[in-house]
Amino acid sequence: MNTPKLKISPKQYEALRLVCNTLIPAMESEENPQNTGFWRLKATDLEVPDRILELAARLPLPEQNELKQLLALLASPLFGLTCRSGLHSIQQMPFNKREKALQSWSNSRFVVLRKAFNVLRKLTTFFHYGISYNIGNNPSWEAIGYPGPLQQPVQAPKPIQPFTAHGDTEIACDVVVVGSGAGGGLAAGMLAEAGFEVILLEKGEYLSESDFNQREADMIQRTYEQQGALTTANGSVGILAGSCLGGGTTINWTGSLRTPDYILQEWAAEHQLPHLTGLQYAKSFDVVMESIGVTQSESNHNVQNRFLWRGSELLGDTPKIIPRNVEGCSADECKSCGYCGFGCHSGNKKGTLKTWIQRAYQAGARIMVQTAAQKVLVKRGSVAGVEALQIHPSGRKCRVLVKAPCVVVAAGTLHTPALLLKSGIQHPAMGQNLFFHPTVLVSGLYNQPVNPWWGTMMSALNDAAARLTDNYGVRLETPPVHPGLWATATPWQNALQHKAHMLRMAQTANFIVLTRDKFGGYITLNRKGNVAYHYNLHHYDLKHLLAGIEKAARIHLAAGAEEIVFPHHQLRHVTGNTNESALFKFFTQMPEWGWKPGQFSLFTAHQMGTCRMGGNPKTHPLTPEGQVTGVKGLYVADASAFPASSGVNPMISIMAMSHYTVQQIISKK
Structure with missing residues (x-):
């Protein structure tokens, strides 16, 4: 089956081809005459323009329209005016002028042109060097020295059988959890084991060891938000965030650091959260770190880490070991761990997919994947459930209404405030403090x-x-x-x-x-x-x-x-x-x-704080217990609840905060 592509005109397509082949052309190198095949390989040899259009077809409509407008500009004589080359379209320019035009855009005084350059540059270079095929590797890899996938995916049955709606469906439960990352996955597991009937909604796919093929472009497109192409509105910041069962814990880099005490003290004092420095919260850290197997025993240094360690010591600094949530990686000297940003091929990474979500499933929770929450339902000041949309592999869409007296939103910093705002839940600080x-x-x-x-x-x-x-x-x-x-x-x-x-x-x-x-x-x-x-x-x-x-x-x-x-x-x-x-x-x-x-x-790679927790309801959308101000039964349990940035890789901070919040829910049972 052909993958759908963004529909553009022939002139726009030719403009895209020329841009891609300007960024990565076929050329000769007098200084480096070896690797002739590498130098002569151009972007269109790998069908990069088509891969870009396939990605664009799955982006939100505003991003699609932006790309169409950009390509229309390139194909227009007005393009030349943006780089002081007269009234010339990109099709009318020789290679050297096209290259100078892109250089001009890269440092333009207009942010919109810098954004345009970065969009084209990132997409072209990512696909040219990252793309590979099920049979054979990217032809540029040999010259680079990159081996590509180390092994074929392990063929093993998936331990979770997701719940699938076969048509528009109405169901009921005790608690709906929206999102399955560090906060949501843990919340689902805790609540299910405490005897609650739980439904967990995840908008991404359920992928396991049998899917993790160690192919960069393929796995990033399947496991990251907007296929890895998400950016800020002005294009200046690339946003890396997980979008699959297990969320960021499935594709993160395994760094497992507690929130520093001085930051907890800051949050407690500045945001009226005294519990953050108490014994119960400290216990939450201990519980979650033990639950995902955090130790320093498998933090073996590769060459990069040895350089960081050695250089730091030579400058008089004292480097530290980063604990990791893995088990069994040292058996091959952590050789293949570098590919775990695409999902752990060996199953040794103990993210929520392998721990809390599995525990939730074994305790009776229903797991719904490729199911995006559309709206949180609120009636007379109390939460009533969630409206969602499930997309089947065939493309068929089913509306799902989940009725529940308790909802835990853990859709992540990028999506939690958006879902609440779309649900009519307002607060002056909601969506702020990103x-x-x-x-x-x-x-x-x-x-x-x-x-x-x-x-x-x-x-x-x-x-x-x-x-x-x-x-x-x-x-x-x-x-x-x-x-x-x-x-x-x-x-x-x-x-x-x-x-x-x-x-x-x-x-x-x-x-x-x-x-x-x-x-x-x-x-x-x-x-x-x-x-x-x-x-x-x-x-x-x-x-x-x-x-x-x-x-x-x-x-x-x-x-x-x-x-x-x-x-x-x-x-x-x-x-x-x-x-x-x-x-x-x-x-x-x-x-x-x-x-x-x-x-x-x-x-x-860390987004935090858009729905922050605190003791002042005028400035904080969440109470210290994690409940949305003014809505009974509605809680938030992800990094959006952070009062400020954590300063360290946030997985453990998210899990500890979620653990504390879920304890408050359980105590009211």
Whole structure:
């Protein structure tokens, strides 16, 4: 069956083809004549334009229309005016002028043009380097040194049989849980084991070891929000969030960190939440960490983590081990753990899919997948249930009405406030205070194999700069790196430079700078219910981010890197033999490079705070118990309940908060 594509005109399609082949053309390299096949491979050889249109066909209508308008501009003579090339469409330009036009857009003073460039750049590079087929690998991988999938998926029966509606359905239960991630999966398990009749709604697929094929583009499109293509409204922040059974815990990087005590104390004092520093809340941390098998015993360092550890020590910092929620990975020295961002092939990752959701199912809970909540029903100040829409694999849609006197919304920071607002539940702060842990990648090129896709995703942590100003600062960790996402994070200054940089991927170690943001963004809903996410990095948080970039670069240099590549689109870099005087000047000038939206690669894997908990009902949509203000029986149990950003990878923080909230529900039984 042919995959549907976004319908566009022949001129728009030709414009898309030309853009893709300008970003990744067939070319020769005099400096690097080997790997001829790699250099001659262009985007259309891998049908990248068609893959983009297939992805776009599954995006919300506003994003589809934006892409159509962008392609119409490229195909119009007006395109030339946007890059000072006269009245010329992209079809009328030779390659060198097309390349200069894209360079112009990348650093335009107009944010809309920077957004357009980033959309085209990210989609093209992601598919060109990330796509593969069921038989055979991407033809660029051999030159890069990337092995592709290590093994075929394990053929094993799925232990959960989801509940399927065979037509419009009305059912009843004690509690509906919306969302199955760190908060929702745990809530469903706790409530089912406490004797409640539970229905768990998850809008994503149910995938298990038999589905996790270790193919980057395929798995990201199946397990991430908007197929991994979600961004803020201005395109400046790439948003990585899970959308499958188990949510983010199915595809996260296994870092399992408690909320630091000083942050709990801050939340308790500033948001009237004294229980956060009490013994009962501490017990919630202990329970959830034990339930998902958090230990340090399998936090083996791969090459990236060894560089972070060694460089930190050489600079006088004290790095720390990151605990992980896995069991059995050390048997092969955690060799395949680097692929677990696409779902754990071995089943060793103990996210909610393998723990709390399984426990919920065994206790009698009904699990409904590919079932999106549409509205929370409220009658006379009390919750009455949830209206949802289930989509069958055939495409058939069934309306589902679940009646229940208790609803736990755990749809995630991006969706929980939107669902509540669409349900007519209003609060001035609902959808506000959107925190991102804004994150950048700082890469070090080494004169030895690194193979950043091998081994433990993250096991080393440098938190020496976590409190640069009061409780705000940065933490440094390592990410798992695969060709598609790395290509999107790699600065594109021209086609030759980007291809040359991709060839050094196997010798590149990567650190992420994770910023605890003090100033957040917000969400909006249009009249049709479409959600948009708005976030501009505040200068207070940018100052910390830049300090983190400098620290990451210095750690790379201490560890022996030959060159550091920064996340700025103007391709800033320093070499390993740069003296301290020149380094000082370089970093002193860094704030002047230009850090406006779209001028550098910024992403978020942690979204928090849009429906925050607190003791003041005027400023906080949730009570300290997690109940929505003014609606009896309606609770929130996900990261949207955070009063502020957590400062650390939030899975354990979410689970502890959910555990506490669910205890309040159970106590009222």
